[in-house]
Amino acid sequence: MKKILLLILVSTCLTAVGQVAEYDIVLKNGRVMDPETGLDAVRNVGILGNRIMEISASPLSGKEVIDVSNLVVSPGFIDPHVHGMTNKEHEYQAHDGVTTALELEGGIEDIGTWFASQRNKTIINYGASACHPWARAELMYETAQSKGNKDLERGSNKFNYLPVSPKEMQGTLDLLDKELKSGALGIGVPIGYYPGATREEVYNVYEFAAARKTMIFTHVREGKALAIQQAIADAATTGAALHIVHLNSMSLDEIGLTLRMIANGQKQGLDITTELYPYTAGSTSLESAIFDDGWQQRLGITYNDLQWVETGERLTAETFASYRKKGGIVILHTMRPEWIESGIKSPITMIGSDGMPYSRLAHPRTAGTYARVLGVYVRERKTLSLMDALRKMTIMPAQRLETISPIMSRKGRLQVGADADITIFDPNTIIDKANFEDGLKFSEGIQHVLVNGVFVVKSGKTIGNVFPGQPIYGKHKQ
Numbered sequence: 010m011k012k013i014l015l016l017i018l019v020s021t022c023l024t025a026v027g028q029v030a031e032y033d034i035v036l037k038n039g040r041v042m043d044p045e046t047g048l049d050a051v052r053n054v055g056i057l058g059n060r061i062m063e064i065s066a067s068p069l070s071g072k073e074v075i076d077v078s079n080l081v082v083s084p085g086f087i088d089p090h091v092h093g094m095t096n097k098e099h100e101y102q103a104h105d106g107v108t109t110a111l112e113l114e115g116g117i118e119d120i121g122t123w124f125a126s127q128r129n130k131t132i133i134n135y136g137a138s139a140c141h142p143w144a145r146a147e148l149m150y151e152t153a154q155s156k157g158n159k160d161l162e163r164g165s166n167k168f169n170y171l172p173v174s175p176k177e178m179q180g181t182l183d184l185l186d187k188e189l190k191s192g193a194l195g196i197g198v199p200i201g202y203y204p205g206a207t208r209e210e211v212y213n214v215y216e217f218a219a220a221r222k223t224m225i226f227t228h229v230r231e232g233k234a235l236a237i238q239q240a241i242a243d244a245a246t247t248g249a250a251l252h253i254v255h256l257n258s259m260s261l262d263e264i265g266l267t268l269r270m271i272a273n274g275q276k277q278g279l280d281i282t283t284e285l286y287p288y289t290a291g292s293t294s295l296e297s298a299i300f301d302d303g304w305q306q307r308l309g310i311t312y313n314d315l316q317w318v319e320t321g322e323r324l325t326a327e328t329f330a331s332y333r334k335k336g337g338i339v340i341l342h343t344m345r346p347e348w349i350e351s352g353i354k355s356p357i358t359m360i361g362s363d364g365m366p367y368s369r370l371a372h373p374r375t376a377g378t379y380a381r382v383l384g385v386y387v388r389e390r391k392t393l394s395l396m397d398a399l400r401k402m403t404i405m406p407a408q409r410l411e412t413i414s415p416i417m418s419r420k421g422r423l424q425v426g427a428d429a430d431i432t433i434f435d436p437n438t439i440i441d442k443a444n445f446e447d448g449l450k451f452s453e454g455i456q457h458v459l460v461n462g463v464f465v466v467k468s469g470k471t472i473g474n475v476f477p478g479q480p481i482y483g484k485h486k487q
Contacts, residue, residue: 032057033462035071039082039433043423044400054082056429059461059477064425077433080456081395084403084423085430086379089113089226089410090254090284090361093375097367099132099478100471101376104451105441106402107362108430108460109134109420109481111410113226114254114363116140116197120188124480132465134430136414136481138197138226139188141214142169145206147184148177169203169298173210182217192482194414195224195250201231204298212243219249223483224413226252231299231307234263234270241274241281250280252409255363257285257344257352261309264348268355275357282409284361285352287381289344290445292318292365292372295329296336308343316340316445321370338365340372340445353386353393359405360398370448377441380452384440395436413483429462 032055041052041064048064055063055071063069085108091098094112102110110133117123117137127135146168153161161167173181185196196218200211218225225244229236237253237260244251253259253271260267274281293299295315305311315324318338322328332339352358362378365371373381379402386392393401407421419428432455439454458466463477 030070032062032069032071033073035069035074036082036433037074037076039077039080041082041423042396042399043084044396044404045422046424049396056462059429061423061425061427061429075457080433081436082423083399083432084421085109085432085458085460086402087406087421088362088364089359089406091364093364093366094135096132098364098375101449101451102364103132103458103465104455105376105379106432106434106455106458107133107379108432108458111194111481112137113194114197114228115199116193118143120193121191124192127480130476131478132476133460133478134481135478136194138195139185139193141185141196141198142203144184145173145177145181148180149173152177166296170205172205172207178210178213185217186221189221189223189483189485190487192480192486194410194481194483195226197226199228201228201299202297212247215243215247215249219247221485223485224250224252226254228254229259233260234266237267237270241270241279244281245279253283254361255285256283256358257349258291261344262348264352268352268357272357282359283357284359286361286363286374286378287349287353287386288374289342289346289349290372291341291343292338293341294336295333295339300333308341310341310343314342316342318368318370321446338368350392353382358401360401373441373443373445373449376443376449377452380439380454381441383436388436414481415484416481429459431459433457
């Protein structure tokens with residue numbers, strides 16, 4: 010942190026004495042908005058390399074000067090909840106203003122290998138948590154192999170329904186520690202997908218996270234407010250930092266209560282945060298534990314509320330049985346607009362897309378989450394001010410993560426010394442275009458997106474063959 014502050018101070022001094030005669034890029038006459046400082050004014054932004062070096066009311070000289078008059082110049086959006094982590098999805102995300110995409114709910118298996126595979130190959134910044142369900146399954150697979158049990162294959166869904174032994178528990182924690190040392194941003198605990206994990210097992214993981222001073226990212230068990238309450242209790246009694254993902258689909262009609270729980274927990278000093286996405290439907294794997302016996306009662310929906318992504322059709326009892334055996338992604342139409350609006354309005358919520366892997370008819374949140382907030386909930390419904398919406402997309406996730414990833418103290422800000430991750434959009438036209446019927450489309454109104462000082466979207470068009478995305482490592486990286 011001291012090094013970062015020193016860099017910012019040096020950058021400011023260099024600019025003040027005029028030692029930077031010409032910038033690589035100048036963004037001219039844009040409405041510069043920085044949620045951390047509250048700046049909202051017409052300014053010129055000078056970029057040198059991968060950093061913002063000057064923000065000035067006076068003209069600046071640059072090798073490339075882009076007139077952004079009447080456009081908002083914002084910190085790039087930080088998405089803490091992404092499942093589609095290839096450049097196919099990243100292109101849609103970039104056109105939605107996202108400059109950093111993180112897989113924090115479920116995490117990434119063997120994260121060191123994954124980080125190595127992404128180096129110098131990604132459009133936007135990337136990172137992930139350690140994957141608890143994978144780690145526990147790896148240990149159970151080793152046990153099965155040692156006992157000659159050939160029925161349990163590596164990666165089998167059957168592990169999700171089994172408890173770990175004490176020896177497997179310790180091995181799981183050792184593997185999670187290895188993943189943290191490989192750069193993981195905390196631990197993904199999507200406990201709703203592996204009912205075999207006991208309360209003690211989950212509690213052990215929270216204790217481990219607290220001891221390692223890292224963070225838990227969790228999709229709670231089914232149960233709405235009761236499940237949220239359990240996660241908060243585990244965090245409170247262990248001291249673990251906790252982030253609860255997609256509070257809207259976890260809480261359903263109890264979102265008012267769960268928002269109060271989290272807000273009151275924060276007031277009591279608990280290290281708890283949450284997020285939501287701006288859609289009334291969720292999306293997940295049909296073969297997962299979410300759809301075990303009793304799902305209709307738990308979720309308050311019927312077969313017709315499920316939409317098969319591969320074809321767009323609504324399901325029946327017959328097609329549900331067939332597709333569940335086959336395996337694949339469905340969209341769950343489970344929520345009401347007023348639940349989403351109350352969540353978005355709350356000052357404690359961040360925005361996260363929960364964007365899915367690419368499919369032509371994938372959930373529209375994969376492509377339109379951020380433009381939808383700005384177009385629908387800011388401009389049309391006036392649920393939020395523009396600055397408050399940007400705060401949920403930029404500085405809130407940056408500040409949440411900077412204690413476990415020092416590089417995040419340079420993200421989510423439009424300030425001298427910050428990384429040049431910048432989203433430039435027209436507040437009068439920005440809107441999501443992806444929908445449930447026609448599938449994925451680029452959002453409209455995002456004019457330019459820079460990642461580490463490099464254009465990945467320019468004048469609304471993808472810039473091909475540029476890969477400025479950088480890894481976002483956790484602080485335990487060795």
